[in-house]
Amino acid sequence: MKINQVRNVVNREFHCSATSSKQSLLLVALVRAVNHTWCVMGKIITIANQKGGVAKTTTAINLSASLGQLGKKVLVVDLDPQGNTTTGYGIRAEEKKQLKTTSYDVIMGLARPGEAVVGTRFRNVSLMPATGELAEAEIRLLKITDHSTLPAPQGLKTLQLRKALLQIKDEYDIVIIDTLPSLGILALNALAACDSMIIPMQCEPYSLEGVAELFTTVKRVKKSVNKSLQVLGIVFTMTDKRLMINREVIRAIRAKLPADAIFHTEIPRNVKIAEAPSHGEPIVYYAPDSKGADAYLRLAKEVLKRI
Numbered sequence: 001m002k003i004n005q006v007r008n009v010v011n012r013e014f015h016c017s018a019t020s021s022k023q024s025l026l027l028v029a030l031v032r033a034v035n036h037t038w039c040v041m042g043k044i045i046t047i048a049n050q051k052g053g054v055a056k057t058t059t060a061i062n063l064s065a066s067l068g069q070l071g072k073k074v075l076v077v078d079l080d081p082q083g084n085t086t087t088g089y090g091i092r093a094e095e096k097k098q099l100k101t102t103s104y105d106v107i108m109g110l111a112r113p114g115e116a117v118v119g120t121r122f123r124n125v126s127l128m129p130a131t132g133e134l135a136e137a138e139i140r141l142l143k144i145t146d147h148s149t150l151p152a153p154q155g156l157k158t159l160q161l162r163k164a165l166l167q168i169k170d171e172y173d174i175v176i177i178d179t180l181p182s183l184g185i186l187a188l189n190a191l192a193a194c195d196s197m198i199i200p201m202q203c204e205p206y207s208l209e210g211v212a213e214l215f216t217t218v219k220r221v222k223k224s225v226n227k228s229l230q231v232l233g234i235v236f237t238m239t240d241k242r243l244m245i246n247r248e249v250i251r252a253i254r255a256k257l258p259a260d261a262i263f264h265t266e267i268p269r270n271v272k273i274a275e276a277p278s279h280g281e282p283i284v285y286y287a288p289d290s291k292g293a294d295a296y297l298r299l300a301k302e303v304l305k306r307i
């Protein structure tokens with residue numbers, strides 16, 4: 001709703017022809033706050049790139065924690081059997097073994113999504129953890145008999161996560177899904193379930209080729225199970241401005257793509273970011289004064305502007 005529209009509605013409702021400038025300012029602030037809250041209700045963002053080691057998990061952990069610090073209620077869904085997001089949020093190996101319900105049960109339809117969600121000790125962040133069991137889902141989902149007439153990659157087995165998240169997404173402002181490095185059935189479930197996706201990209205000469213493949217998948221998903229899927233942007237990760245090759249790749253990719261296809265914020269290579277997971281803490285808690293924490297907070301603010 002536009003500010004002018006709201007001002008007119010309020011004027012009409014309260015039978016006054018004009019509001020004072022002080023009232024107007026108050027109204028503008030109120031409408032902005034309300035608009036922003038509406039904007040970010042239950043938005044689902046998938047972090048995807050079929051290439052491994054590009055900082056998908058690092059981005060899922062640190063973006064979600066930053067959004068939580070900014071006051072957004074966040075659910076992080078770990079959809080990688082490696083469970084690194086789960087570990088990065090402080091759930092140790094022995095605790096993982098004790099988890100009764102995980103994202104595996106949810107995607108297989110064996111449990112309600114709320115049953116798999118655990119709290120974290122970080123502000124506003126809840127987690128749907130993953131364990132190695134999730135690897136079985138990749139095989140078992142393929143065995144589901146699909147009577148729909150949709151050709152691959154469409155079909156009901158791609159919609160399992162979407163069905164589940166629909167039940168709980170509105171309890172959160174933002175849901176972040178971390179995916180595994182493949183374009184298999186689990187990743188397709190994540191793409192089918194989300195409103196938009198973020199593509200972390202390491203600045204290497206062949207990075208763009210991998211992303212082209214991902215965009216082909218996005219096109220297929222858009223044509224079939226998720227027409228409204230949007231690419232929120234590519235985010236350059238582990239950048240090192242001192243390296244000439246790094247700067248050249250960034251410049252070349254930025255020149256090739258539309259300006260808004262790439263986040264303005266770049267995530268620098270930062271040793272604190274690499275250390276944080278072994279302490280079970282996101283960077284904004286582990287090293288709040290680091291360059292890494294600053295970058296992920298800036299990325300979170302940019303994401304909030306884009307959704």
Ligand SMILES: Nc1ncnc2c1ncn2[C@@H]1O[C@H](COP(=O)(O)OP(=O)(O)O)[C@@H](O)[C@H]1O
Nearest residue numbers: 052053054055056057058238268269270273274
């Ligand atoms: N900005 C960064 N600075 C330093 N190390 C990073 C940074 N981002 C990611 N890493 C490290 O790179 C490795 C791969 O990151 P990860 O998030 O696991 O990638 P993916 O999930 O795409 O496979 C991890 O060891 C991680 O700690």
Ligand SMILES: [Mg+2]
Nearest residue numbers: 056057080084
């Ligand atoms: Mg990962």
